[in-house]
Every structure is written in C-alpha cells, then in structure tokens.
Amino acid sequence: MRVKLAIISFTTAIPVLLAGCGSGDEAAGTAAAGESSTINIGFLAPAPRNDGGFTQYALAGVQAAVDADPKLKLTSIVDNASESQEQIEGLQSLAAKNKVVVADGAVLNKAVAVVAPKYPDTHFVLIASDLEALADNVSSVTVAVGLNAMVAGAVASNESKSKKIGMIAGPEVPSSTAWYYGMAQGAKIENPQTQVAQAYTNDYNDVGKAKQAAEAMIANGVDQILSDLDSGSEGIYQAADGKAGTGVYNVFALHCDENKNIIGSGIVNWSDVLKTAVTEAAAGKLASGAISFGLKSGALSFQFCPGKGTDEQKALAEKITKDISDGTVTPGDGVLLPKPSYAFEQR
Template structure:
C-alpha cells in the first residue's frame, strides 16, 4: 500500500487516467504499451495487486507510470489486480519480453522481485514500499509513510470530540503498520489521553468489510477514522459518512469520496517517487538498495481541507503546519515501528 512499506499499504475518483495507448486484457490483466520502435527507448513495466480505478494507492502508481512515459519518453506496460500466486510469473514474463525495468507496486511484491531479479541480472527490479535491495539490480522505493501517519494522527487528536479515534489497515505489514503506529504517536503528541482503536482486515479490496470495521469503531465511540487499505479504504470513509463521523484520507487526496466527511488526507506522491526514481535510472544513477523519500523531498504532503476548511479551526491548521515543519527540520523524530503495539 512503508510495507515499507509493503505493499502499501486507499481511494477513489481523483485522478484522470488518459493513457493514449492500446490496451489488451489477458487473464484479468490489462496492459498498455507505447508503440515506439526506437530500440533505445527505456522499457518499463509495472505490476499492481489492485485496480488502477481505486482512486488511491494503485491509481497513483498508474499516474506515476503515465507521467514518466510523457516526461521521460519511456515505453510502458502495466498489469493490474495481479493475483498473489502470479507475482513471480508476472515479473518473469516482463523480463523475458525485454523490459529494462519491472516495478512491483507494493511491499507484497518484494519476495518475488528478490527471487526473479537473480534470474535476470541485466533487468532492474523496483519495489514500491519495499524495505530491501539486492545487488546488482534490485532496489526498493521507500516512502516514509510514518511521517504522514504521524500528521494524520495529530489532526485526529486535535479534532476528536469523543476522545476516541480509529485506524483500519489492510494487512499488518510494515508499510501499513508503520503509519498506523505513527498515527498513534501523532495523536498522543497533541492529546495524551486519546484512545486509539486499530484493526487489520486482511484485505485490500473488501470494501464492505472495511466499512463494517469502521462502523464498529464508530459504534464504540470513535468519531474520526482513517483507512490505510487501498481500495477497501473507501468503505471506511463511506462508513464514516453514513454514521455522521469524520474520516481522514490516506495515500491520495480522498476528499472526493465524501466531501465534508474527509477532514484532510495524508498524500503519498507516489507519482513523484516513481518519476524521480525512473529519471535517475535513465540518467545512469541506479543503485541497488533502499531509496527513501519523505516530507522534505516533497513526495509526502498534507491535502487541503477542502469543504472541511470551516470545520478545522485556524489554530489547529497552524499547529499542523508547525508539526510538519518540525518533522522536516528534525525537531520531531517520528519513530518507525513496524510491529503492531497495544493501545
């Protein structure tokens, strides 16, 4: 969806997807590739575990791929909603087709990338939200999602009236656990007495289960909930809207899902992270290992308050800006915790 993150560790209609290329559907996969015949053109393929229509984690990866195609002049292809059992085969298939770079979007692709990379030393493998690299040809793009999780926690801690808030994760993997644990840290910075509920639903696309989980939290008194669960996270926001509670978006600006319900969102500018990484590779600057991006790089940010502008007091907005700057300049050190803690 940091799964580091894995996954990564959310999401609906905020991006416009015009790819301007041919698409084919094969066994549940959709591929799009530039038709350029230039043999020197860098060829990049991406694998995603969810749909590009999720309005969040996978949608932003798709946007990053398309932005890179336009700005860097590369040839691209992608497969969405790739089943777990087919990760290795999908990596291998693109490598055998002659792609120079194959990206697994999410921590869940890391094991497959580590294995297949050994078979194709001349192909570069990237994992978004991964936490490992491997010489000579595998690297992870690590978004410091604990920073955005911390900020969203601080906002929830200041805005809660019931003194109880909640977070719903897709799975207890590092890139999801880390921002949720940071959510707890941020909330307690501004509100030491706040009670925090958290739950992992074991799915990235079960919208109904995510909604039920959020409603259960709200019924226990939580008045603000945050999802980090890819497409399933839409259910958390819809549940908050249905129950008259508030939600925080994550991964992308999710205001459009429920304007007036979403107070703000922690944005992971995955498009920027992907584009910057591919540019470095094109410029001959690839290094196996972990590539880190955070608030100070402009890759992570807070979304506007939109319709909630009138709901979030000026002093809270000012405090949020101060906390963000404190993280950037090092005055606040957000602890990276990748194991779920008790509340």
C-alpha cells in the same frame, strides 16, 4: 470478480497508452528493429490499475516519465495480481521483455526476491517495501508515510470528542503499520489521553470488510478514522455516514468530493516519486538498495479539505510538520520503516 492475470496492452482509463508487448524473440528491454535505443518498461501491481488510489497514482507517475522521454516505452501492465504465484509469473513475463520492471506494492517484495536473480539485466523498482538482502538489480523505493501520519494523528486527536481514533488498512505490512504508529505518536503529542485503534482487512479494495471494521471501531467509541485503503475506503464512508460526528482521513491524495465526513489527507505524491524513480532507473542512475523519500523531498504533506480544519488544527499541523522537519520531534518506534542492513539513501 477478479480479473484473470494477463499482460495487457491497450488504452486504459488512467489514461495510459500502451504499445504492443513485443515478441518473445526480442531481447529484454530492446524494442523492434530500428528502435534499439528504446527502453521498455513493465508494470505489475496486486490491485486494479484504476483503483482510484495507490496503483492508479503510481501508474500515472510511470506514464509521466514515459511522456517526458521519447526513449521510454511503457509496454506492459499486469494488474490484479493478488496471489503470490500470479505475482511471480507476472514479474517473469515482464522481465523477459523489459529493461525496467516496476513492482508496485509492499506485498511484492517476496516475488521480487524470487524473480530478480533470474534476470540480472533487468532493473526492478520495488515500491513501498524493502528486500531482506541487497540485490544488485533491485532498487526499493519507499516514502516515510509515518511522518505524515504523525500530523494526521494530532489533527484527528484534536478533532475527536471521545479521544478515540483509529486506522484501517489492507494487509498488515510495514508501510501500513507506519500509519498506525505515526498516528499514535502524533495523537499523544496533541493529547496524551487519546487512544488509537488499528484494523487490517487484508484487502485494499473490499468495501464490505472496510465497512465492517469501521463499524466495529465506531461501536467502541472511535470517532475519527484514517483509511489506508483504495476503493475499500467507500466502506469507511458508509460507516461514517451512519454515525454523526465521525471524521475520515485519507492517504496519498485528497478525496474531498467523495464523502462529506472527510477532514483531510496525509498526501503522498506517489506520481512524482514514481516518475523520478523510473526516469533514474531508465538512465542507469537509480542506485541499487533502499531509497526513502521524506518531508524534505516534497513527497509528503498533510492537507485539509476546503472548509475543513479549525485555525487551531491548521496551526497544529504546521507546527508538527516543522518540528519533524527540523528534528525537534523524533519519530518513535515503528513510525519509519526499518533501515535495511544494506545501502540506504534518505531523500
């Protein structure tokens, strides 16, 4: 059952230690008397904080920024805000009490666009998506996940016996479709005959929907599947267990101990990205507009699970990574998020 929307202030399993949210009489971002130098930070996500994936890693990055600077305080978390009205109300509650508000998820771009103009003194850090128009108090932070997907697609193509591979994601948002387009380009580099399927469950954590989507792919001959999901990945694991020779690939982090079929992962170090973004936002150094972290930033890499990956596949992954980094291979349409019309920084 989905948890009712609330601003929560207690120790969580991540672990994250939170102070009280403060009273409604406090100015945004200002702590109680005697602590006026404290910069309060709020965090909102559409998924559970302990989802084992995107949200948990992001929140760990925020906590790392707080741990590194005694002036920062993570005061409030809103998680499980899956509906648009919950997201708007949650952001408003956080913005009233915090100097920096992290909106952690591509689906939050519309809510941020609605709420940010009402709180000009609060700096919103939107993760994994851009706004349609520049907002002076919003920094949208993304990573070029499609570059990792190119490497994953090439490896999966090489591993595939059927030359049919697939990608399963939650909502069909640009940060997820980039995984598909990147896989498709990487697969074609490895073998022009490889076919790439895509499916969207509209939920990062629904195990049943993920299993159903994976079983449908496998029935159509797909034998390598990338999971752009959080706890919903379990459904793909279950489907892969039912069909010998099906390989699975994760995103964000290695989860090698979760299933024997996992080959590797397109690592996205969201924790470091969030730590950097929050630290800069709190110091007033995170520019408004769009910021993308790429290969050169060290935020991305493809890694194999121990004992997985042939020598040929490891050499292939290294070569494609190098070719992307030095410009020998140019990402195709859809691999990178569209550059917004306003200020953009590539790191």
